[in-house]
Amino acid sequence: MGIIKRAADLVYTFRFLKLLTTNFEDTEAYKLGLIDEKGKRLRKSDTPEESNAYTPFHRLVFNIKKLIPGGKIGSYASALYLIKEKFSITDKQLEEALVYAGIDPLDLLAENTQWFVLEDKRLSPGLYKVHTSKVLVNSCDEMVNPKDKVKVDEHCYPIGDVFGLDVYQVTHVRTKQPVYVTIGELSR
Numbered sequence: 001m002g003i004i005k006r007a008a009d010l011v012y013t014f015r016f017l018k019l020l021t022t023n024f025e026d027t028e029a030y031k032l033g034l035i036d037e038k039g040k041r042l043r044k045s046d047t048p049e050e051s052n053a054y055t056p057f058h059r060l061v062f063n064i065k066k067l068i069p070g071g072k073i074g075s076y077a078s079a080l081y082l083i084k085e086k087f088s089i090t091d092k093q094l095e096e097a098l099v100y101a102g103i104d105p106l107d108l109l110a111e112n113t114q115w116f117v118l119e120d121k122r123l124s125p126g127l128y129k130v131h132t133s134k135v136l137v138n139s140c141d142e143m144v145n146p147k148d149k150v151k152v153d154e155h156c157y158p159i160g161d162v163f164g165l166d167v168y169q170v171t172h173v174r175t176k177q178p179v180y181v182t183i184g185e186l187s188r
Contacts, residue, residue: 012057012087012089013087013089013093013094013096013097014097014100015057016057016061016083016087016097017097017098017100019058019061019062019065020061020064020065024036024037024038024039024062024065025037027053027058028052028053029053029054029058029062031053032049032050032053032054034050034053034054035054035062038066039062039063039065039066041054041059059140060086060135060140063135063140063143064079064082064083064135064140066133066143078134078162078167078179078180078181078182078185079134079135079180080094080162081160081161081162081167081180082135082137082140082180084160084162085160086140091162091163094162095163116128116183116186116188117183120157121157121158121166122155122156122157123152123156123168123170123183123186124152125152125153125154125156126151126152126188127149127150127151127152127173127188128149128150128151128152128170128186128187128188129146129147129148129149129150129186129187129188130144130146130147130148130150130179130181130185130186131146131184131185131186131187132146132185133145133146134148134172134179134180134181134185135179136172136175136177136178136179137169137177137178137179137180138177138178139177144172144175144179148172148173148174149172149173149174150170150171150172150173150179150181150186151170151171151173152168152170153170153171156168156169156170159180165182165184166182166183167180167181167182168180168181168182168183
């Protein structure tokens with residue numbers, strides 16, 4: 001059963017990256033009028049064909065795709081961590097899928113300001129602004145906009161990492177929902 005699960009995870013990883021690198025205009029959801037050229041949902045599905053063209057998986061990928069301006073993965077380790085968590089993908093599988101999609105995992109290693117990281121890797125508590133759009137952890141749907149405020153609590157330690165970049169869970173002030181960030185995506 002372990003081999004089947006790993007194979008399924010890898011298929012989802014490749015499927016995710018293929019959809020992530022496909023222009024919105026080239027997707028079936030766009031051709032059926034379900035989304036616009038920016039991936040924004042225009043209407044609900046009415047037929048089985050439309051339902052298959054815009055599933056919760058598509059919604060997740062399209063929302064993550066909107067987080068990557070110009071198609072650059074750059075400092076979006078937190079988005080990749082969300083993918084890892086939602087689909088139980090290992091770092092090795094994620095790395096294989098990135099390489100397969102022509103993305104160098106070393107591009108993720110962005111220079112980060114660490115002045116608000118304490119000695120024990122905990123983030124200094126307080127309010128921060130995010131530099132980039134984000135999706136909420138629970139819904140993977142609602143967007144967090146650049147310059148939105150997030151709250152870091154007293155005990156904000158890394159919850160995981162992607163290619164050596166620590167990922168933290170913070171709270172989006174407006175929605176009170178959890179969001180994943182790396183330190184390079186925050187400022188005071």
